Amino acid sequence: MLLAVDVGNTNIVIGVFSKSQLITSWRLATDSRRSADEYGILVEQMFRHEGIDPSDIDDVIISTVVPSLLFALQHMCYKYLHVSPLVVETGVKTGLKIKCDDPRQIGSDRIVNAVAAHHKYKNPLIVIDFGTATTFCAITEDGDYLGGTIAPGIKISAKALFEQTAKLPHVDLEVPGNMICKNTIEGMQSGLVYGHMGLTEYIVEGMKKELVENYGKDYDTIKVIATGGLAPMVEDGVKCIDVIEKRLTLDGLVLIYEKNKSQRKKRN
Incomplete structure (x- = not known):
């Protein structure tokens, strides 16, 4: 096992x-x-x-x-x-070609997610991980990891509002249902959740345009894959996410292990 x-x-x-x-x-x-x-x-x-x-x-x-x-x-x-x-660190086989200024700066979680998404879909991809930070990564159908964008996650943003303001309370992350809100808590929830939805749509659209203009990709073939615990909350309010893959990171770890296991020593 x-x-x-x-x-x-x-x-x-x-x-x-x-x-x-x-x-x-x-x-x-x-x-x-x-x-x-x-x-x-x-x-x-x-x-x-x-x-x-x-x-x-x-x-x-x-x-x-x-x-x-x-x-x-x-x-x-x-x-x-x-x-x-x-x-998972520099030197481990992943099957991807890292096209970034310094591959050592790329978080291993982003690489692992990209490996799993590329293996499953083979399309030009945008992979979003809604974690502590929200990361957006672009991968070509040939396995070129092009880079991406890093934004504060929803929970980080909520914590910052609570810790850096004198009167705003800590709030649970829920979709309030309105943008014209009648109280502070729902107003904060609206800004946090809907604001992240808008951020997601804007960045995905911008990345798609760059994939088309700078890398010659067909706009309609670009798939957007999301993972992370808050992905379902954001997906409900956006049109840009094609698939949610809950196990993307674990699946990527298994794929990377399979690429490297022949060089592994047997269990003691």
Whole structure:
């Protein structure tokens, strides 16, 4: 079995795969204060709940945008699973050609999502990840990763409004139903959610135009793939998203592992 770990700024998503088929998955809060032992015990408890023996894990792949957590997770893999994990970083085979100024600056989560989307669709693509940050990535049908745009996520924007203003409260993220709102909470919700919908439409349209004008792509062949926990909320108010892929990052990790497994050492 393969353990795939995607470490985001807000959540850690863990999936167990058998022959590329997802067996089960979990979501943990990202906490850089946790030690390797704490993560090891959490993973063992989740395995026990699903009836999985840790010795059944043959290998581990990790993608992280939180560098401070990498050592703890690597040490957890050594101690509790007896595996030296494959880390998605520069030098790992992805099948993509990175056409950016400095490939080392591209978050591994963006690359992993692009790998999965390219493998599944083969079209010119715009991949949106509605996470802590909202990222937009452009990929050609030939697997050229062209770059993209990074914007504050909805939750970051909500936190900034609460922390940087004297009178605005913390609000739950809900679609209020109106833009002319009768109270502060709904007014904030409207600005946060509808504002992000407008941002999404504007950036996608701009990226499509650039794909056509600068890269010779056919506008009608460009597909827009979205992932991330808030994707369904945004999708309800936009016309530009073609498909939501909830498992995009985990699927991308499995694909990257398959490209690199021949160079991996066997489990101790």
